[in-house]
Amino acid sequence: MQSFPEPGNKQLISTAGGENPMWGPDGRELFYWDPAARLIAQPLTAEDEVVVGVREVLFHFPDYMTHALAQYDVHPNGQQFVIVKNEMQTGLVVALDLIER
Numbered sequence: 001m002q003s004f005p006e007p008g009n010k011q012l013i014s015t016a017g018g019e020n021p022m023w024g025p026d027g028r029e030l031f032y033w034d035p036a037a038r039l040i041a042q043p044l045t046a047e048d049e050v051v052v053g054v055r056e057v058l059f060h061f062p063d064y065m066t067h068a069l070a071q072y073d074v075h076p077n078g079q080q081f082v083i084v085k086n087e088m089q090t091g092l093v094v095a096l097d098l099i100e101r
Contacts, residue, residue, distance in 0.1 A: 001050055003046075003050070009049055009050055012052075013052065014034065014055075016034055018033060018040065020066075022072070024078045025074060026078060029041055029044065033064060036060070037062045038057050038059065039059055040056070040058065041056045042055045043056075064083060064084075065086040067084075
């Protein structure tokens, strides 16, 4: 993570890599998938300097569909997620309250 629009303050978020980062609804948490198909919640504050909190593994979801674009979304309450499963389906299935933080 780096300050914007002027480059400068840099902070490493993940040492193991990650993809499909997405800000939580309050802008104080970054979600991303690690290489082991685990959804990570990374608390961050960005005032004068970026402060990286303790990351939390939310859950392991091996069927997550890795893609250049995020295949998941965060509910406005920041506690629930909708995730595209990596399998062919004949129709759209919406499941609520399967995974909660």
